[in-house]
Amino acid sequence: MKVLKIYALFSLLLLTLWASLMLILIIVEKYILKLKISSAERSIIGMSLYFLWLLGWYYIFRVIAFKLTKNVPPYKR
Amino acid sequence: MSIEELINLAIALGTGIITAHVLTPLFMVLMRKKGIVREDCHKPGKPKVAYCGGIAIFLAFSTSILTVTVLFPYWRVELYTLWGTSAISFLIGLIDDLKILKGEVKTALSVLPVIVIVLAAFLWPERIILGRPRAPFVGRLRLTIMYWILLPLAIAGPANVVNMLDIMNGIMPLTSIMILLSLSVASYLVANPLGILASFTMMGALLGYYPYNKYPAKIFSGDSGSLMVGAFLGALAVLTRLELVVLIALLPHLLNAFLILSSTRSLKEHREIKARPLLVLEDGTLIPSTDNKAPLSLTRLMLLIGGSADEKEVIEAYMLLQLTASILAIITGWLVAIS
Numbered sequence: 196m197k198v199l200k201i202y203a204l205f206s207l208l209l210l211t212l213w214a215s216l217m218l219i220l221i222i223v224e225k226y227i228l229k230l231k232i233s234s235a236e237r238s239i240i241g242m243s244l245y246f247l248w249l250l251g252w253y254y255i256f257r258v259i260a261f262k263l264t265k266n267v268p269p270y271k272r
Numbered sequence: 273m274s275i276e277e278l279i280n281l282a283i284a285l286g287t288g289i290i291t292a293h294v295l296t297p298l299f300m301v302l303m304r305k306k307g308i309v310r311e312d313c314h315k316p317g318k319p320k321v322a323y324c325g326g327i328a329i330f331l332a333f334s335t336s337i338l339t340v341t342v343l344f345p346y347w348r349v350e351l352y353t354l355w356g357t358s359a360i361s362f363l364i365g366l367i368d369d370l371k372i373l374k375g376e377v378k379t380a381l382s383v384l385p386v387i388v389i390v391l392a393a394f395l396w397p398e399r400i401i402l403g404r405p406r407a408p409f410v411g412r413l414r415l416t417i418m419y420w421i422l423l424p425l426a427i428a429g430p431a432n433v434v435n436m437l438d439i440m441n442g443i444m445p446l447t448s449i450m451i452l453l454s455l456s457v458a459s460y461l462v463a464n465p466l467g468i469l470a471s472f473t474m475m476g477a478l479l480g481y482y483p484y485n486k487y488p489a490k491i492f493s494g495d496s497g498s499l500m501v502g503a504f505l506g507a508l509a510v511l512t513r514l515e516l517v518v519l520i521a522l523l524p525h526l527l528n529a530f531l532i533l534s535s536t537r538s539l540k541e542h543r544e545i546k547a548r549p550l551l552v553l554e555d556g557t558l559i560p561s562t563d564n565k566a567p568l569s570l571t572r573l574m575l576l577i578g579g580s581a582d583e584k585e586v587i588e589a590y591m592l593l594q595l596t597a598s599i600l601a602i603i604t605g606w607l608v609a610i611s
Contacts, residue, residue, distance in 0.1 A: 196575070196578040196589070197577075197578040197579060198588055198592070200577065201577055201578040202589060205524075205527075205574075205593050206592075206593065208527075209593070209597055209600060210596070212523060213523070213604075217408060217607075220407055220408070220409065220410055221410065224407070224409075224410035224413065224414065225409070225410060228414055253534065256531065259573075260568050260573065263573065263576045264564060264568060264576070
């Protein structure tokens with residue numbers, strides 16, 4: 196197993212996940228929740244953004260998983 | 273922290289280590305005698321290994337909590353709340369170990385321990401304060417109704433994801449120790465003594481237990497161990513309001529759970545799924561399954577990308593991945609502290 200390759204790839208993935216979470220937090224808490232609209236509207240927009248972030252990652256993982264499982268290389272000892 | 277407090281902290285840690293180190297071999301013998309064993313399915317010949325090591329972890333953790341409440345009486349309410357939450361999860365796990373529960377039932381039951389936290393917050397509102405988690409850059413999150421909707425998941429989530437990654441020798445205790453260590457550092461950075469104290473109680477128990485669970489394992493934790501440790505992490509995150517730090521530290525676990533749930537699209541117990549994600553060759557080499565019906569776990573994904581491996585290499589990869597997540601959790605804690 197190429198442990199370093201896996202470490203580099205998955206660490207990059209974790210770092211991207213973390214950075215995107217920080218970004219979405221800043222966008223929602225610093226900008227969306229300060230918009231001059233009703234409290235309910237702010238909450239709906241904020242929650243929708245968090246949901247979209249989650250949905251986005253869901254599809255990214257599904258694409259990665261689908262590509263890898265559909266192209267399983269024949270095992271060589 | 274004063275020198276006296278540091279000594280007390282070392283005593284608490286030592287109590288957990290010694291108790292777990294003494295009790296685990298006793299339970300190994302007892303479980304073998306009672307025939308409570310499980311196959312180590314990632315090794316050639318599938319040797320039988322003693323099960324329910326979670327009992328030793330729980331007893332060591334309880335001893336350690338008791339020591340800390342004597343040494344640091346101010347935090348008694350919070351520590352007993354943590355103990356109560358962990359104890360209920362331990363009991364649910366123990367029932368599952370001895371009498372296998374359906375995946376959906378186990379997941380539903382794992383929500384129950386949150387009652388302890390809600391009850392404690394109701395009884396001691398000045399000590400157990402729930403809501404408004406701390407986050408980097410923004411201070412406290414403005415979650416109100418959503419917090420109460422998500423609260424049951426704060427315990428059930430970590431409990432189940434830690435349980436789902438307890439797949440190979442030593443992974444559960446070692447990744448949990450790393451998470452607890454990062455939570456201790458984050459708690460120190462945000463000046464929250466409870467986070468440090470409580471982390472050390474569980475860390476001691478896991479450090480004492482780890483030598484028996486590491487590769488090649490002589491005892492398995494069982495759900496009694498993994499559900500309890502996961503629930504403890506969730507409860508500690510809620511009580512210290514460092515939910516985001518724990519969430520980041522648990523990223524490898526969450527990634528694994530997410531992959532499994534999205535590929536199986538159900539909460540089935542692993543024993544209920546016939547197609548296995550990995551295959552074990554005669555020499556112990558692990559290869560990813562080519563069966564499209566097999567669940568896609570993080571280990572299978574690792575093997576698909578990095579090629580076949582033995583169990584030790586997979587454990588090493590997990591440790592490195594947990595190291596990255598733990599560093600990110602500490603950075604998050606630091607960002608919370610300066611926000």
